[in-house]
Amino acid sequence: MQTDKRTSSKSPTRVLTVVQALREAxxxxxxxxxxxxxxGEDIRIGGSFLFTLGLLDEYGPERVLNTPISEAxxxxxxxxxxxxxxxxxxxxQYGDFIFTAFDQIIQQCTKLRYMSGGQVSIPLxxxxxxxxxxxxxxxANSVETVFFGLPGLKIVTPATPYDAKGLxxxxxxxxxxxxxCVHKHLYGSKGRQLxxxxxxxxxxxxxxxxxxxxxxxxxxxxxxxxxxxxxLMLHRSLNVAEALESEGLSAEVIDPxxxxxxxxxxxxxxxxxxxxxxxxxxxxxxxxWGAQLAAEIAGAAIGYLDAPILRVASPNVPIPFSPVLENAxxxxxSRIRNAILEVMDH
Amino acid sequence: MQVLNMRLPEIPxxxxxxxxxxxxxxxxxxxxxxxxxxxxxxxxxxxxxIMPGTIHLSLGQEASVVGACLALEADDVITLxxxxxxxxxxxxxxxxxxxxxxxxxxxxxxxxxGGSLHxxxxxxxxxxxxxxxxxxxxxxxxxxxxxKRQETGQVALxxxxxxxxxxGDWHEALNLAAIWNLPVIFLCENNLYGVSTHIxxxxxIEYVAERASAxxxxxxxxxxxxxxxxxxxxxxxxxxxxAGAGPAxxxxxxxxxxxxxxxxxxxxxPQEEVEAWFKTDPIPAFRDRLLQDPRFxxxxxxxxxxxxxxxxxxxxxxxxxxxxxxxxxxxxxVYAD
Numbered sequence: 001m002q003t004d005k006r007t008s009s010k011s012p013t014r015v016l017t018v019v020q021a022l023r024e025a026x027x028x029x030x031x032x033x034x035x036x037x038x039x040g041e042d043i044r045i046g047g048s049f050l051f052t053l054g055l056l057d058e059y060g061p062e063r064v065l066n067t068p069i070s071e072a073x074x075x076x077x078x079x080x081x082x083x084x085x086x087x088x089x090x091x092x093q094y095g096d097f098i099f100t101a102f103d104q105i106i107q108q109c110t111k112l113r114y115m116s117g118g119q120v121s122i123p124l125x126x127x128x129x130x131x132x133x134x135x136x137x138x139x140a141n142s143v144e145t146v147f148f149g150l151p152g153l154k155i156v157t158p159a160t161p162y163d164a165k166g167l168x169x170x171x172x173x174x175x176x177x178x179x180x181c182v183h184k185h186l187y188g189s190k191g192r193q194l195x196x197x198x199x200x201x202x203x204x205x206x207x208x209x210x211x212x213x214x215x216x217x218x219x220x221x222x223x224x225x226x227x228x229x230x231x232l233m234l235h236r237s238l239n240v241a242e243a244l245e246s247e248g249l250s251a252e253v254i255d256p257x258x259x260x261x262x263x264x265x266x267x268x269x270x271x272x273x274x275x276x277x278x279x280x281x282x283x284x285x286x287x288x289w290g291a292q293l294a295a296e297i298a299g300a301a302i303g304y305l306d307a308p309i310l311r312v313a314s315p316n317v318p319i320p321f322s323p324v325l326e327n328a329x330x331x332x333x334s335r336i337r338n339a340i341l342e343v344m345d346h
Numbered sequence: 347m348q349v350l351n352m353r354l355p356e357i358p359x360x361x362x363x364x365x366x367x368x369x370x371x372x373x374x375x376x377x378x379x380x381x382x383x384x385x386x387x388x389x390x391x392x393x394x395x396i397m398p399g400t401i402h403l404s405l406g407q408e409a410s411v412v413g414a415c416l417a418l419e420a421d422d423v424i425t426l427x428x429x430x431x432x433x434x435x436x437x438x439x440x441x442x443x444x445x446x447x448x449x450x451x452x453x454x455x456x457x458x459x460g461g462s463l464h465x466x467x468x469x470x471x472x473x474x475x476x477x478x479x480x481x482x483x484x485x486x487x488x489x490x491x492x493x494k495r496q497e498t499g500q501v502a503l504x505x506x507x508x509x510x511x512x513x514g515d516w517h518e519a520l521n522l523a524a525i526w527n528l529p530v531i532f533l534c535e536n537n538l539y540g541v542s543t544h545i546x547x548x549x550x551i552e553y554v555a556e557r558a559s560a561x562x563x564x565x566x567x568x569x570x571x572x573x574x575x576x577x578x579x580x581x582x583x584x585x586x587x588x589a590g591a592g593p594a595x596x597x598x599x600x601x602x603x604x605x606x607x608x609x610x611x612x613x614x615x616p617q618e619e620v621e622a623w624f625k626t627d628p629i630p631a632f633r634d635r636l637l638q639d640p641r642f643x644x645x646x647x648x649x650x651x652x653x654x655x656x657x658x659x660x661x662x663x664x665x666x667x668x669x670x671x672x673x674x675x676x677x678x679x680v681y682a683d
Contacts, residue, residue, distance in 0.1 A: 037495075062495070068525070073484045073518025080488020080502075083473065084423075086495060103515070107478050108485060115464040116474035117457035118679040151680050175682035 016204045017188025018158070021165035022051055022127075026089065028208065029172040030059055033087060036172060039065035039074055040091030040127075048093035049129050049182075050189040075101035079109050082122045087172065095128030095143035095181060109177045110152025124177045125168075130157075131232055131282050132319045132330050133184035133193070140319035140326075142283030144181040144259055149287070154178045154213055155259040159186060159234040161202045163257055166211025174213060183232040183282070197235035198242065216263035218270070222252035225340055226270040228293065229280035230256055233312075233331060237280050240337045251340060259289045264296050271297055275306040276343045280336055285313035307346035310339045354619065355599070355626045358569050363639045366574065371639070372650070374416055374573045375632055378408040379654045381432040382629055384441055387658050388431070388448060392608050398450055401462050404432030406603035409628035410535050411436040413576025414503060414598075417584060418471075422501045423489050425482040426475035428463050429535075433505050438470040445661040451668035458671040459679065480513030482506065483532065487523045490530035490593075501587045503531045503580070508597075509540030511554045520595070524561040529587035531580060534597040535570065541606040542614040558595035570598025571628040601626070
């Protein structure tokens with residue numbers, strides 16, 4: 001198996017960033033399956049987060065299509081191509097731009113299979129940089145939240161290099177449309193800020209592996225409280241949990257990895273053990289996936305809870321530009337810590 | 347508003363039918379009659395309150411859809427509009443499966459999940475219909491992209507109405523098809539009205555086909571109430587696409603015989619315009635042409651018309667006798683396994 005030229009191969013601990021892991025994943029899947037191709041804006045130079053860096057050289061313009069700025073057009077085109085047997089991957093410069101293709105996703109991509117009585121399937125991966133990164137409101141959407149309630153899509157929010165690679169390969173092999181949402185501070189692309197945590201870089205095996213869609217992962221085991229967080233918020237929650245460990249509080253940190261399907265059983269089992277739950281997400285609080293999870297836990301395990309479920313999320317405002325304001329809106333480590341302590345004090 | 351002087355039909359001279367295979371001519375007329383009778387029956391069932399949902403009848407537009415579909419190969423693929431019954435029947439979708447779908451029955455072409463607005467059958471190359479104006483155009487381009495990549499020799503044909511030519515998705519699709527040289531035909535059924543809005547109110551140029559040049563593809567406006575004129579135009583475009591020369595836009599001038607949908611009498615249309623267009627009704631016109639050909643007799647035509655009527659009556663009986671879908675099936679087909 002060929003590896004990314006920018007990383008050392010066959011090393012016992014091959015430490016990669018998320019974007020390096022994703023570049024390996026897409027190469028391996030294109031090599032494995034002739035039907036897989038990638039399209040998007042400026043992908044010949046790597047796209048915005050360098051996900052496709054070097055891909056054109058390896059696979060040529062027939063399978064690495066540089067598109068016009070025409071999101072509704074090329075999303076629709078990818079849907080049609082998928083219906084007729086290809087397996088497209090659409091690379092979005094910013095996930096925020098997907099909204100100009102809203103009808104194609106909400107009305108076409110997710111419904112054509114259902115409306116036709118199962119006559120068609122649409123294997124299609126959307127590579128979507130998500131979340132706030134100092135660019136003002138129109139480049140700061142938590143894209144995954146907007147689509148969370150929509151039947152017919154799968155939604156993946158990987159947070160580590162290992163998970164990103166394994167989940168991406170599973171997404172490409174899935175016969176459904178998959179939104180693959182990676183936080184802009186987690187790629188680790190050159191020139192981009194990378195979240196500071198113990199897992200934002202990490203070991204990725206040489207040998208091929210898959211991470212199944214719909215299975216969560218316990219990133220830190222603990223016994224006093226359960227913290228569920230994804231994307232950038234997972235890293236912040238883990239930092240808080242590691243700090244609290246030295247203060248004698250044992251928090252279990254769960255990464256759902258996929259929002260749809262959601263591994264609620266993993267959270268239920270953890271809550272039965274800890275009796276306390278905090279849910280952390282970056283998107284606006286109203287209508288977030290955390291609300292759905294809180295309702296599910298209340299329905300399935302309320303008798304095990306010793307304290308109210310607390311959610312940490314952005315208030316219901318667009319994301320402001322000024323770094324002071326953006327930091328005030330997006331959940332930071334002190335807000336997460338305070339929520340955990342509040343639940344513990346209950 | 348100068349509505350009356352816009353697009354009054356100019357019936358062009360037509361080629362003699364002697365040059366065409368009798369089987370093709372028979373099938374052309376049979377499918378046109380099938381659509382006409384199917385739509386009349388559906389309208390009747392609606393007025394009787396027997397059929398659920400809503401309908402957008404394609405009465406009057408039979409020549410465009412039949413001429414277009416018969417110019418394609420069986421494995422070529424079409425996309426349908428909200429006014430799709432005629433398009434589906436023209437491509438070969440079974441009247442039984444279509445009627446059952448309109449009744450929401452398990453035996454429907456989409457197992458009752460689609461209804462009138464989402465009919466289709468992939469086995470005859472009819473992608474289940476997309477009822478959102480403009481949205482099907484990029485998807486048709488995408489299917490053509492797959493045909494080209496896989497070198498299957500297939501062509502995609504995108505049916506749309508003239509109102510679609512103001513939608514962004516449509517423009518994006520034409521551009522993508524042109525820059526990537528895709529084997530797709532954009533076929534406009536220009537019936538002059540988007541619901542109640544006349545094309546002259548919403549477009550500052552005369553013909554939709556003029557827009558083709560902006561994307562670097564050929565565009566033609568043709569009389570759409572003669573199936574042979576449409577057949578020839580689509581065959582030319584399909585041959586061209588199969589030869590690798592890329593997309594084309596064909597605009598068929600035609601007319602709805604009814605309103606936009608069942609509760610719309612179409613009263614916004616000037617009486618003189620309606621009368622002038624109704625005189626061009628494609629079915630009697632083509633029937634007359636056939637009868638001028640020595641290969642066709644009145645009795646042959648009447649037998650064909652009677653057999654279509656029998657088939658449609660049978661499709662209604664079959665649909666009404668069919669089971670409704672199992673309630674649990676509402677939860678199926680959301681995801682592929």
